C-alpha cells in the first residue's frame with residue numbers, strides 16, 4: 533500500500549520507522565517530515581493543518597492510507613477531508629478529536645460514560661477559579677481548556693501561581709490532584725473494536741526528580757515492570773470501552789489512536805487526560821517493541837476491520853528513549869545550533885532541519901531523542917544514554933533519570 537504520513541516530529545519519525553519496516557508498504561511519503569524521516573520516506577511540503585491541502589496531496593500521491601500524527605491537524609479536520617476523498621485515514625474526525633481539543637468536553641464524556649477521573653470545574657473568571665482551587669486544595673491543578681502542546685497544565689503548591697496561570701489562559705479546568713505513578717496507554721481503535729498497545733511511562737517535567745516546569749515530554753520507557761497485573765484489562769473495561777460507546781452514542785465515533793493518560797491512585801486508575809493521537813515520546817518506545825506490521829494495523833483501524841486483525845505481537849525486552857532539548861526549553865528554546873553525532877540508528881529526529889550545506893541544525897525545543905531496546909530495562913537505558921552521550925548540541929540538556937526509578941524498583945502503586 534501507499535502511505536502518506538502527516539507530521540514532522542519525533543513521533544512521526546518513530547511512525548515512519550514502523551511503517552517503512554512493514555513489507556506491505558510499497559511507498560512511504562511524509563509531509564512535511566524532517567531530516568530523520570527523509571532517510572525513510574519521500575518528503576513533501578504541506579501545511580499539515582490545512583485539511584484541503586493534505587487531502588489534495590493524498591490524492592496526488594495516490595495514497596491508500598493517510599496516517600495523521602499530531603493533534604492540531606486532527607482538531608482542524610484533516611482526517612475528515614481525507615476520508616471525503618474516499619481515502620482511508622488513521623485519525624479521528626474533528627468532532628471526535630475534541631476528546632483532546634477540549635478538556636471540558638473530555639470531562640463531559642467521562643462523566644457521561646462513568647469513567648473514573650479527577651473531580652473538576654471549568655472556570656472562566658478569577659472568582660470561580662479561586663473557589664475551585666479552595667474546594668480541592670493544594671497541590672493545585674489548572675489546565676488550559678484548549679490545545680497547548682502538552683504545556684498548558686500547571687501543577688503547583690503556589691495558589692497565586694495557579695491563579696496567574698488561569699488568568700493567562702482565560703478558560704481553564706481546575707481539578708483535584710491525583711497522587712500516584714502515571715501510565716500512558718495507547719489504544720488503536722476503529723470506533724468499536726480496540727487493541728491496547730504496551731503501557732508506557734513518560735516524564736513530563738523538564739528536570740531530574742520531576743523538577744521544573746511541564747514539557748511535551750523528556751523521555752519514556754516501556755514496558756512497566758511495576759504495573760499491577762490486570763491493569764490493561766481494567767482500563768479497557770472501565771475507561772476505553774465506555775468512552776468509545778459514549779462517542780458512538782453521540783454519533784461521533786472515535787476511530788484512531790486513543791491515548792489514555794492515567795494516574796494509578798490508591799482508589800484505582802484515574803484518567804488524567806485523553807489524547808487523540810500517539811503520544812510523543814512514548815511512541816518511540818512502544819513502536820520499538822511492536823513486532824506486528826504497523827501499516828496493516830493502522831489500516832485495519834482506518835477501515836473498520838480491526839475486529840478481524842490478529843492479536844498483536846511484541847518483542848521481548850524493553851525500550852527507553854531520552855529527549856535532548858534545546859537551550860532554554862521549555863520557556864524559550866534557542867534554535868539554529870549545529871548538531872553533530874546524530875546520524876546513527878536509534879537517533880530519532882524531532883526538531884531538526886538541514887542547512888543548505890547539509891549541516892544538521894536544531895529547529896525546535898525538543899530536538900531529538902536517543903531510543904534503544906535491550907534485553908531488560910537496565911540494558912535499554914544504558915544503550916539510550918550511550919546514544920545521547922555522543923550527540924553534540926551547544927547548550928542542550930536532557931534528564932539523567934529516565935527509567936531510573938523503574939530499574940531500581942523504586943516505583944510503588946499506592947494502596
Ligand code: AMP
Pocket residue numbers: 650673675682683684685687707708709710711714736746793804805
Ligand atoms: P495533561 O496535559 O492533562 O496530561 O497534564 C500534564 C501533566 O500534568 C500530567 O502528565 C501530570 O503529570 C500532571 N497532571 C495533570 N492533571 C493532574 C492531576 N489531576 N493530578 C496530578 N497531576 C496532574
